Amino acid sequence: MQALTSRWFGRARGQGLSGLIPGRRGVARLHRQPVWRAAGFLGRLPRGAGLTASVLYLIACGAYGMVYSGKTEEVFNDTTSELGFRVSAVRITGQRELDEIDVLDTLSIHSGQSLFFYDAQGARDRLAGNPWISNVSVMKFYPDKLRVIIEERTPAALWQKSLDEPVEIVDGAGKVITDHLEARFVKLPRVIGDGAETRVHEITGLLDDAPDVQKRVRASMLVSHRRWDLFLDNGVQVMLPERNPEAALAELQRLEHDGGLLDRDLTLVDLRLSDRLVVRLTDTAKAARDELVQARTKAMKQRARDA
Known part of the structure; x- marks a missing residue:
């Protein structure tokens, strides 16, 4: 049994260290070093270092738990809030x-x-x-x-992309703000057509120079991204030219101011030609005009026969 024990552990039970190392005796108790000195670096740690390390370990574990559970920000938020x-x-x-x-x-x-x-x-x-x-x-x-x-954003106009589209409020840059219309916005200029929302300042600037026309305009429509049509309060449509619309509006302003052109029985005023003004009468006005022409023609024929 002693031989088996020696073979398994390298020494027999009860055999001291001196028995394993030939020629050496055990160290006398008087010459043995304290454990803390024999520990080297660990022996030089200040008193209480173990307690501090334990506390830090617990804090680290707690922090890991907070991170793992997703409560870190909540804990820090509550802490700084209380501070x-x-x-x-x-x-x-x-x-x-x-x-x-x-x-x-x-x-x-x-x-x-x-x-x-x-x-x-x-x-x-x-x-x-x-x-x-x-x-x-x-x-x-x-x-x-x-x-x-x-x-x-400052509301600048009411805009419809087309006549069957909803009315929206846009700012001066054409950005849509809302389609919720309140009574206080109904007096904003109204523009119609694709691209008209970005050219509000263009048409309002033109109309500023024709105040007698401007006060009667109810909507301005951008046609094919090229020119403007104006729709007045009495249903008259005014067609502005693509080129030099300022001159055309100045002429219309003069005719309206001097003779009240827009109050006549018209449905259309075409200003697209620079050398002439074309108007279209209402059906009633056209019938009255035709009747007048016929009467004048008949009277001229009668005078010719009498002569």
Whole structure:
């Protein structure tokens, strides 16, 4: 049995170290080094290092648990919020058409929100998606304030892509703001046609120089991206030329101001030819005109016979 034990463990049970190493005796107790000195580097660690390492280990485990469970941001948010960084004031400026409550809803500031962990860029992107907003800034002012500066689009015209399309409000650049029409917007210039929404300033600028015509215009239609037709309050259609529409409108302004041309029984005023003015009468006016012509012709024939 002793031989088997020696063969398995390399020594017999009860045999000391001196028995394994020939020529050496065991170290006397007086000359043995303390364990902490024999440990080398570990022996030089300050007192309490083990406790500190244990605490750090527990903190690391806790942090890993938070990350693994997805609660890290929530914990840090609550911590910084309790330290005085909770959002306590929001200042919103620049909004006129937008409701402040709608802006606050879009900001999505929950109860106990820490300013440290508030996503200002995400809030800006959400607000920028509102068609009323042309530009917006969301800024943090530590420790606990948020400021929102809004630039809204200004309604410039009512636009229809075609006569069977819905009416929409556009700004001066032709950007659609909304199709929700309120009574306060009905006096905006109305433009019709594909591309007309981006040329609002063009037609309004032309009409500014013809005030007697302008006050009677109810809609302006862009025809084939080339020229404008005007539709007046009495149903008369005015066809402007592609080239030099300023001169044509100036002539129409003169005729309206001096003789009230647009109050006559007309359905169409064609200004596309630079050397003449073409008008189309209403059916009633045309019938009256035909009757008058016939009467004059008959009277001339009668005078010819009497002569």
